[in-house]
Amino acid sequence: MRYFDKLRKGSRLHRATIVDDRTFSIQPAGNGSNDLGAFQRVAQDTVHHEGEDGYRIPLKNLTGSIYDLLVIKRD
Numbered sequence: 001m002r003y004f005d006k007l008r009k010g011s012r013l014h015r016a017t018i019v020d021d022r023t024f025s026i027q028p029a030g031n032g033s034n035d036l037g038a039f040q041r042v043a044q045d046t047v048h049h050e051g052e053d054g055y056r057i058p059l060k061n062l063t064g065s066i067y068d069l070l071v072i073k074r075d
Contacts, residue, residue, distance in 0.1 A: 003049050004074060013038045022074040036068065043067035 007026055010016040013035075014026045026046070028039035047070075050057050055074040059067060 003046075004055055004072070007046065007072065011042075014042050023072070025069055025071045027069050040067060043070055046070055046072070 007014075008016050008018065008024055010026075011029075013029055015029055016024050016026050018024045026039075026042065028035045044067075047057060055072055058071050058073070
């Protein structure tokens with residue numbers, strides 16, 4: 001399974017909201033500082049993989065150094 005498809009499924013660290021077959025967002029699984037820290041790692045990994053499978057990531061709603069929402073759209 002490719003990274004893009006894994007993100008769409010969600011995990012214990014993030015939840016995914018599907019917009020359409022090519023666009024979705026990911027958010028932290030909870031609101032606590034541990035949840036945000038765990039999601040930061042997911043977000044950094046996602047940004048690291050950006051472009052690998054042909055998707056781009058506009059970043060929205062940045063709170064300090066913690067990403068609290070990523071919108072991912074496949075070209």
